[in-house]
Amino acid sequence: MNHLPWLQSSLPCLLLLLLIFSHPSYGDVGTAAQYSPPFLPTACYGYDPGQFPSSNLFAAAGDGIWDNGAACGRQYLVRCISAAEPGTCIPEQVIQVRIIDYALQTASPPSYDGTTMVLSDTAFGTIANFTATSMNIEFQQI
Numbered sequence: 001m002n003h004l005p006w007l008q009s010s011l012p013c014l015l016l017l018l019l020i021f022s023h024p025s026y027g028d029v030g031t032a033a034q035y036s037p038p039f040l041p042t043a044c045y046g047y048d049p050g051q052f053p054s055s056n057l058f059a060a061a062g063d064g065i066w067d068n069g070a071a072c073g074r075q076y077l078v079r080c081i082s083a084a085e086p087g088t089c090i091p092e093q094v095i096q097v098r099i100i101d102y103a104l105q106t107a108s109p110p111s112y113d114g115t116t117m118v119l120s121d122t123a124f125g126t127i128a129n130f131t132a133t134s135m136n137i138e139f140q141q142i
């Protein structure tokens with residue numbers, strides 16, 4: 001049983017590789033706050049009631065992704081990766097949100113300023129404890 005030491009030393013490495021590759025990655029890392037009604041008007045579509053996805057999973061773009069308004073209508077996959085309060089993230093939860101507003105012009109103020117995106121209260125509560133004001137996210141445009 002000469003190969004046992006080799007197995008013992010490389011097992012943590014193999015497990016780490018397995019963890020990295022089995023774990024879905026969504027690209028960029030940023031932050032998210034949340035906001036609640038009233039949502040109208042929005043910087044993208046004004047008072048149009050048809051702008052909300054039926055899932056109620058939507059968001060306002062922060063300066064980092066606003067892209068001078070080109071962000072309107074873009075879809076992002078978002079998941080919570082950490083927060084100031086441990087246990088805030090709901091594990092394995094990924095949402096798809098539609099950008100309908102500019103974070104610096106939302107009708108109601110975001111729970112936290114300067115984040116990458118501001119999620120609707122429904123969106124925020126789907127991936128994290130809704131009592132939190134902000135979280136670190138992983139996100140990817142689709």
Ligand SMILES: *[C@@H]1O[C@H](CO)[C@@H](O)[C@H](O)[C@H]1NC(C)=O
Nearest residue numbers: 085087088128129130131132
């Ligand atoms: C959400 O966070 C609050 C405040 O930290 C905590 O009291 C509550 O238990 C949390 N809820 C869940 C479902 O973890």
